[in-house]
Amino acid sequence: MIEDRIIIKGNKEGLNAVINIHKFKDFDEVLEVLVDKLSKGRKFYKGCTLKITAELKYINDRELSKLKDILFEEFLIQDCIFEDKEEKNSKVFSGIYEGRTKFIKKTIRGGQSIDYSGNIVIIGDVNPGAVVSAGGNIVVLGSLRGNVHAGASGNDKAIIAAFSMQPEILQIADIMTRSPEDGVKPTFPEVAKVKDNMIIVEPYLLNKFI
Structure with a gap:
């Protein structure tokens, strides 16, 4: 048949x-x-x-x-x-590791919004007031100071990475956190991921990305 x-x-x-x-x-x-x-x-x-x-x-x-x-x-x-x-x-x-990836070669300014079902790589900054949402990972080759949501479809294996991690709101799947208010700016790339049902941010290590 x-x-x-x-x-x-x-x-x-x-x-x-x-x-x-x-x-x-x-x-x-x-x-x-x-x-x-x-x-x-x-x-x-x-x-x-x-x-x-x-x-x-x-x-x-x-x-x-x-x-x-x-x-x-x-x-x-x-x-x-x-x-x-x-x-x-x-x-x-x-889709997290091998899915479609959108490359954006510009700074995302305040008031702008980016939404994509796959991974997003931004070659530039994410300014305060900007919103970036991805079904997969989000990688920012610059300063991340806006609102970002990785794994937006519910995948808590997604990660968020940035050269300078200073987000207003950081969210992976349905878990959300805010940037610390101590005003200390990171001096090295960092990676955010979900561990034990909470978001942790770690320094980027060459042989320990996830």
Whole structure:
């Protein structure tokens, strides 16, 4: 049956899509049918985890990359796990680590707002009153003095990094904190992450980024 070429089911972890590769003439047809099926519930998929079960030996790296782009960019999938139907091995492609990244080569001024479903890298400053929100990580190659929200879709594995961390509000997933009021400016890059259900800020160390 045509209908059983791709079967999509929801569970408490997210979505599971089982693809029967042999029932398609080529990978472009796989993408066409998958996009059609996912489009019917597009608004429910933002930030979710999608597990795709298929015979991965029949899908090359270029095709996997194309599939990831569609899932992260068009459907705002946060994490994608590919499981081999024959070997039962899983490989995680995470929106946090391998997802789409938006590069912004300017300072974000007060009153400006940036919102993106993937990672955001800002080559410049984030001024007071500016708001930056990302589904993934936020990296600021300058001073961070505005409001930033990483892992906005609920992923508490996201991180926020900056050359000079002086935020008004710092938020990862649903955990929020404010900058200390001691007025001390950091003199080295720092990374903020969630640990024990609270946000901690640590100096950036070359071999211990997370």
